[in-house]
Amino acid sequence: MQMPIDLPNQILSAIRFVVGDVKAPLHEPVFWGNEWKYLKECLDTTYVSSIGNFVTKFESDLATFTGAKYAVAVVNGTAALHIALKLAGVQPTDEVLTPSLTFVATANAIIYCGASPHFVDSEEHSLGIDVGKLRLYLKENTEQVSGYCLNKLTGKIVRAIIPMHTFGHPGDIDGLIQISNEFNITIVEDAAESIGSKYNNRHTGTFGLMGTLSFNGNKTITTGGGGAILTNDKDLALRARHITTTAKVSNGWEFIHDEVGYNYRMPNLNAALGCAQLESLPAKLQAKRDLYNKYSSAFARLDKVKLLNEPKNCSSNFWLQTLLLEDENLPLRDSILELTNGAGIMTRPAWNLLHELRPFRTFPRMNLSTAKSLSTRLINIPSSSNLALKT
Amino acid sequence: MQMPIDLPNQILSAIRFVVGDVKAPLHEPVFWGNEWKYLKECLDTTYVSSIGNFVTKFESDLATFTGAKYAVAVVNGTAALHIALKLAGVQPTDEVLTPSLTFVATANAIIYCGASPHFVDSEEHSLGIDVGKLRLYLKENTEQVSGYCLNKLTGKIVRAIIPMHTFGHPGDIDGLIQISNEFNITIVEDAAESIGSKYNNRHTGTFGLMGTLSFNGNKTITTGGGGAILTNDKDLALRARHITTTAKVSNGWEFIHDEVGYNYRMPNLNAALGCAQLESLPAKLQAKRDLYNKYSSAFARLDKVKLLNEPKNCSSNFWLQTLLLEDENLPLRDSILELTNGAGIMTRPAWNLLHELRPFRTFPRMNLSTAKSLSTRLINIPSSSNLALKT
Numbered sequence: 001m002q003m004p005i006d007l008p009n010q011i012l013s014a015i016r017f018v019v020g021d022v023k024a025p026l027h028e029p030v031f032w033g034n035e036w037k038y039l040k041e042c043l044d045t046t047y048v049s050s051i052g053n054f055v056t057k058f059e060s061d062l063a064t065f066t067g068a069k070y071a072v073a074v075v076n077g078t079a080a081l082h083i084a085l086k087l088a089g090v091q092p093t094d095e096v097l098t099p100s101l102t103f104v105a106t107a108n109a110i111i112y113c114g115a116s117p118h119f120v121d122s123e124e125h126s127l128g129i130d131v132g133k134l135r136l137y138l139k140e141n142t143e144q145v146s147g148y149c150l151n152k153l154t155g156k157i158v159r160a161i162i163p164m165h166t167f168g169h170p171g172d173i174d175g176l177i178q179i180s181n182e183f184n185i186t187i188v189e190d191a192a193e194s195i196g197s198k199y200n201n202r203h204t205g206t207f208g209l210m211g212t213l214s215f216n217g218n219k220t221i222t223t224g225g226g227g228a229i230l231t232n233d234k235d236l237a238l239r240a241r242h243i244t245t246t247a248k249v250s251n252g253w254e255f256i257h258d259e260v261g262y263n264y265r266m267p268n269l270n271a272a273l274g275c276a277q278l279e280s281l282p283a284k285l286q287a288k289r290d291l292y293n294k295y296s297s298a299f300a301r302l303d304k305v306k307l308l309n310e311p312k313n314c315s316s317n318f319w320l321q322t323l324l325l326e327d328e329n330l331p332l333r334d335s336i337l338e339l340t341n342g343a344g345i346m347t348r349p350a351w352n353l354l355h356e357l358r359p360f361r362t363f364p365r366m367n368l369s370t371a372k373s374l375s376t377r378l379i380n381i382p383s384s385s386n387l388a389l390k391t
Numbered sequence: 392m393q394m395p396i397d398l399p400n401q402i403l404s405a406i407r408f409v410v411g412d413v414k415a416p417l418h419e420p421v422f423w424g425n426e427w428k429y430l431k432e433c434l435d436t437t438y439v440s441s442i443g444n445f446v447t448k449f450e451s452d453l454a455t456f457t458g459a460k461y462a463v464a465v466v467n468g469t470a471a472l473h474i475a476l477k478l479a480g481v482q483p484t485d486e487v488l489t490p491s492l493t494f495v496a497t498a499n500a501i502i503y504c505g506a507s508p509h510f511v512d513s514e515e516h517s518l519g520i521d522v523g524k525l526r527l528y529l530k531e532n533t534e535q536v537s538g539y540c541l542n543k544l545t546g547k548i549v550r551a552i553i554p555m556h557t558f559g560h561p562g563d564i565d566g567l568i569q570i571s572n573e574f575n576i577t578i579v580e581d582a583a584e585s586i587g588s589k590y591n592n593r594h595t596g597t598f599g600l601m602g603t604l605s606f607n608g609n610k611t612i613t614t615g616g617g618g619a620i621l622t623n624d625k626d627l628a629l630r631a632r633h634i635t636t637t638a639k640v641s642n643g644w645e646f647i648h649d650e651v652g653y654n655y656r657m658p659n660l661n662a663a664l665g666c667a668q669l670e671s672l673p674a675k676l677q678a679k680r681d682l683y684n685k686y687s688s689a690f691a692r693l694d695k696v697k698l699l700n701e702p703k704n705c706s707s708n709f710w711l712q713t714l715l716l717e718d719e720n721l722p723l724r725d726s727i728l729e730l731t732n733g734a735g736i737m738t739r740p741a742w743n744l745l746h747e748l749r750p751f752r753t754f755p756r757m758n759l760s761t762a763k764s765l766s767t768r769l770i771n772i773p774s775s776s777n778l779a780l781k782t
Contacts, residue, residue: 049608217440267615
């Protein structure tokens with residue numbers, strides 16, 4: 001394979017053309033609105049902890065923004081996944097399907113439930129789960145017994161699937177819903193990266209039984225640390241709120257805890273930040289789309305690399321702008337990473353695939369050829385909301 | 392038993408004498424210092440999430456204040472207990488000794504490790520574990536096998552013990568250390584309520600293999616939500632920081648996760664609050680001691696009730712001021728709670744005992760007669776740091 005030796009410099013120039021001659025982190029939070037006002041209000045009223053108006057307002061604002069009937073604010077996206085899986089009925093000894101090409105929180109949350117991650121392949125277009133390949137795999141390797149999907153090899157129930165909308169690009173949700181119906185596998189939708197992203201004009205995270213969001217500092221909007229569970233099911237929402245607040249039942253001055261609960265409630269201080277961040281989310285989404293358009297022009301003339309666009313019938317939030325190299329060529333990828341990072345332009349390769357990480361090597365998996373290929377060809381480039389404004 | 396019918400009114404009058412004719416919550420946070428400045432600094436620098444100067448400063452300040460060699464800041468006290476137990480080697484099928492008279496987080500954290508809580512009795516003086524009674528119980532019910540303490544009845548290893556310094560009063564630490572040595576049981580010290588409390592002039596939470604703190608909104612100092620692990624063992628501190636930050640190992644732009652980790656790191660935003668709170672902790676401790684002294688005078692002449700003082704050779708932080716009724720008389724206790732709460736003076740009974748809660752009823756326990764008695768006689772009264780300043 002011949003190395004296009006100019007590509008690293010071409011890519012650096014294209015990024016510089018968009019972001020200017022400055023240092024650029026991969027993704028930094030921007031505070032354009034009422035952040036200080038709301039934080040100050042927390043201190044002035046002393047409501048900084050797990051009870052307060054901002055927590056309930058943030059939940060209500062999230063529900064309004066996403067169109068989910070209910071939102072439950074928690075300490076982070078990992079906690080949201082953990083609780084969503086528990087409430088989806090994931091038991092110890094179950095298996096849960098997850099892309100190998102995703103952040104480690106997903107596999108960890110499965111392990112917290114005592115269950116096994118079962119890794120599935122991704123497809124090149126949206127970077128989401130390859131539904132066609134998955135259907136063939138499930139047909140061959142599972143059987144329906146009493147309404148459950150049994151892994152024929154392990155004998156375990158395949159209880160749930162966690163599609164993830166990678167870097168903000170919605171996966172093939174219709175295809176996944178068909179899989180869910182066909183094989184009796186519950187969808188818990190990982191929308192950690194996709195706040196503001198829509199599939200057929202409906203917000204990601206609202207298609208599964210539950211969906212999860214993340215407001216970590218590197219996300220489109222942040223609460224410092226934070227996450228949320230979305231659902232249209234009132235009982236599930238009440239259960240989620242209950243077990244994330246230590247399963248406390250109050251009666252006047254007395255209270256009990258009626259099941260094993262978790263201390264996962266988002267503090268009011270963090271929710272205050274979230275309320276302000278949510279107010280400016282539409283402007284941020286526009287800025288990120290503008291940034292995509294600028295990058296798109298800048299990269300249009302380059303060979304051997306393409307900038308990932310939103311899938312058909314989808315509106316992506318363009319959380320992390322993503323380059324996809326045409327060829328699997330690790331030395332080339334690394335030279336691009338080295339040149340850009342050395343120049344103060346922060347770029348990052350894909351996650352190391354989960355099934356290759358030490359704690360997860362022994363768990364079941366399908367052929368993961370596309371994930372493997374993508375993991376050698378992906379590069380994320382500076383994506384902060386304020387970058388489009390800088391030039 | 393004759394009910395001293397004046398007692399509720401006498402108690403209300405004594406509290407009012409100290410706090411004045413105002414509504415008084417049980418414990419509210421007070422912000423006397425740099426809270427506004429530090430939160431604003433987070434926004435101005437954009438460091439609100441899991442990386443930032445305030446997190447490392449908060450850890451360093453906590454170590455300095457407590458005298459622990461290392462402090463690891465996490466999202467809350469429950470997370471601190473969970474990780475401390477894991478690092479103490481608590482395995483599924485182990486048992487962990489915990490008071491029944493404590494907050495539910497302790498039993499939950501044991502369950503998160505897959506282990507069983509094993510409930511032990513408290514004593515009336517400090518409200519901590521009754522060491523004498525525990526020794527007799529362990530002698531009768533456990534045996535030493537290969538250096539482990541085996542529960543003869545269940546056959547499980549009694550791996551750890553979690554003494555808790557109730558309402559800020561240090562328990563009998565010397566006695567517990569003897570138990571630990573005699574029976575090979577590791578101490579994980581729950582100092583969630585006792586920041587600033589000392590035993591023989593050494594800070595609580597620094598005697599066990601690890602100790603844990605909580606900075607929930609109701610605690611002496613708060614980070615909104617937060618906690619910390621204290622230890623003098625460098626390897627444990629590094630391990631704690633590693634697995635609370637998703638077990639991430641970075642190498643340039645690449646990173647892997649080398650074990651199942653947790654998303655438990657305290658965000659910089661919350662640590663910023665903690666840094667400011669810690670600066671005013673000495674003043675808060677003085678104010679809480681002043682409040683104790685005022686209450687002490689006000690309650691001195693009352694019969695049938697005493698105000699809990701700090702144990703011998705101890706310095707309590709007086710987190711929650713505590714009345715102890717002489718008699719077990721639930722109607723009397725409830726009439727006191729009703730009168731005071733009805734008058735805007737927030738008072739609370741003890742926690743419902745953990746071994747009586749539905750999720751924990753089937754776990755092993757010793758005779759819990761003192762915990763049972765205490766739980767019917769305890770009443771916490773308004774304890775905020777700013778109350779002593781109000782009169």
